Amino acid sequence: MRDEDGAAPLEPPPGESPIVVLVRPQLAENIGATARAMANGGLFHLRLVAPREGWPPEGSRDSRAWATASGAGRILDAAKVFPDLDSALADCHRVFGTCPRPRHVVTPVLTARGAAAELREFGARDLRHAILFGPERAGLEAEDLARCDALVRYPLNPEFSSLNLAQAVMVLAYEWWTAADATPPRILQTHKTEVATKGEVENLMEHLLAELDACGFLRNEAKRPGMVRNLRHWFMRGEITEQEVRTLHGVVAELSRGRMRRGRPD
Amino acid sequence: MRDEDGAAPLEPPPGESPIVVLVRPQLAENIGATARAMANGGLFHLRLVAPREGWPPEGSRDSRAWATASGAGRILDAAKVFPDLDSALADCHRVFGTCPRPRHVVTPVLTARGAAAELREFGARDLRHAILFGPERAGLEAEDLARCDALVRYPLNPEFSSLNLAQAVMVLAYEWWTAADATPPRILQTHKTEVATKGEVENLMEHLLAELDACGFLRNEAKRPGMVRNLRHWFMRGEITEQEVRTLHGVVAELSRGRMRRGRPD
Numbered sequence: 001m002r003d004e005d006g007a008a009p010l011e012p013p014p015g016e017s018p019i020v021v022l023v024r025p026q027l028a029e030n031i032g033a034t035a036r037a038m039a040n041g042g043l044f045h046l047r048l049v050a051p052r053e054g055w056p057p058e059g060s061r062d063s064r065a066w067a068t069a070s071g072a073g074r075i076l077d078a079a080k081v082f083p084d085l086d087s088a089l090a091d092c093h094r095v096f097g098t099c100p101r102p103r104h105v106v107t108p109v110l111t112a113r114g115a116a117a118e119l120r121e122f123g124a125r126d127l128r129h130a131i132l133f134g135p136e137r138a139g140l141e142a143e144d145l146a147r148c149d150a151l152v153r154y155p156l157n158p159e160f161s162s163l164n165l166a167q168a169v170m171v172l173a174y175e176w177w178t179a180a181d182a183t184p185p186r187i188l189q190t191h192k193t194e195v196a197t198k199g200e201v202e203n204l205m206e207h208l209l210a211e212l213d214a215c216g217f218l219r220n221e222a223k224r225p226g227m228v229r230n231l232r233h234w235f236m237r238g239e240i241t242e243q244e245v246r247t248l249h250g251v252v253a254e255l256s257r258g259r260m261r262r263g264r265p266d
Numbered sequence: 267m268r269d270e271d272g273a274a275p276l277e278p279p280p281g282e283s284p285i286v287v288l289v290r291p292q293l294a295e296n297i298g299a300t301a302r303a304m305a306n307g308g309l310f311h312l313r314l315v316a317p318r319e320g321w322p323p324e325g326s327r328d329s330r331a332w333a334t335a336s337g338a339g340r341i342l343d344a345a346k347v348f349p350d351l352d353s354a355l356a357d358c359h360r361v362f363g364t365c366p367r368p369r370h371v372v373t374p375v376l377t378a379r380g381a382a383a384e385l386r387e388f389g390a391r392d393l394r395h396a397i398l399f400g401p402e403r404a405g406l407e408a409e410d411l412a413r414c415d416a417l418v419r420y421p422l423n424p425e426f427s428s429l430n431l432a433q434a435v436m437v438l439a440y441e442w443w444t445a446a447d448a449t450p451p452r453i454l455q456t457h458k459t460e461v462a463t464k465g466e467v468e469n470l471m472e473h474l475l476a477e478l479d480a481c482g483f484l485r486n487e488a489k490r491p492g493m494v495r496n497l498r499h500w501f502m503r504g505e506i507t508e509q510e511v512r513t514l515h516g517v518v519a520e521l522s523r524g525r526m527r528r529g530r531p532d
Binding site for chain 2: 185
């Protein structure tokens, strides 16, 4: 395995992450793009069954596959080649097969998310597990599917379900990574101390209201409470930071001073 | 819009699905691959801001972009081109920007799944909504991000977060489609009536046990209950179908008959 590429993922212990098995892949570029997608999702182990162009393609590790891998060349360096599917799966405890189209087979069918959750379980139980992806156009054959514990069918537009090979790997790798990720669906990216307190926002409101009273903007006593409330709602909704409060104090002050300078008190 | 491609998605009503905005995309192939990923996830509306190679690239609709779109050419046919980001977003109510690396900006950050859920809400409220993807290497710039209501950062391997453009679109399109999908994470793909009843399985067990008694396999009376229970566990775990029960009746009968024929009663 080569060492020079600092961005490449380190090899995880076997059994911890799923083995990606490309069955009869046709194009070297797609094998490289698969490696890149695997690295994005933290996968490492790649097996190739009877790749059409041989392996390494063009007899060299300096080829199209390594170019499209785009920094994930280590995965290609460590890839293992097998003449047939049975030899590729011989040491695996569990095998899933991706299968975009419905087939009349009596096998459990998982969504990508369901599959990711079960793959994580296999890892936790130290079961060596693999997921198969078929050749670019045809997909896995019935004989391949009969070797799978379950099939994986992504929920996608049924009117346009033909996925690029590396994109199929991407979705699985993404779901696998996400299955162990606890990022909340929405966060405000500030340090806690950067968010302004209610008191700081209220100071700003008072500064603004004083200037608005001074220039007569709030002169209609009947409408004043509603107008003030509308402004307050808008300030509260924005989840304002301390820095923004300071900036807005400056904006209010400068606008008022400009009005003064131009001699237009309203 | 061209009509000849029956596999291409139909145009959904505006506002119903997010507009994908590619900001300063560099390669025509990636624009085509983006269209294919959009079609996979049921998206249709594509806007291009200042594409480096112009649009259509090479002055023709019969180019690399249409080749990599692989049947999703209608999305490219209907794509709109804008000279700058502000003109591309002028009619949009909500805008998200994808941003793989942490930036020091005060903007909410969503996961892909969180973003998909919020995009679905915008659609339900008839708000025209867009999601921005930056140029291949550099990603969106600070000026682009300042135009976004929220940033989207996928949970992915932080040591290898550089995503291919079309794969970034794929993950978002996949999440958007999945957000409205109710497929259970695991199903057994049979008609309900094809799954064998407990009575059918029990008949098979009795057939098998009778033959095993006849050949003496269960002759150890002390071990017999445990051996029978083990066999029963295995039959129950497999979620067997009616067809499989019939096949297995045949297997048991033929094995017994073969044993008889070879004159080896045990």
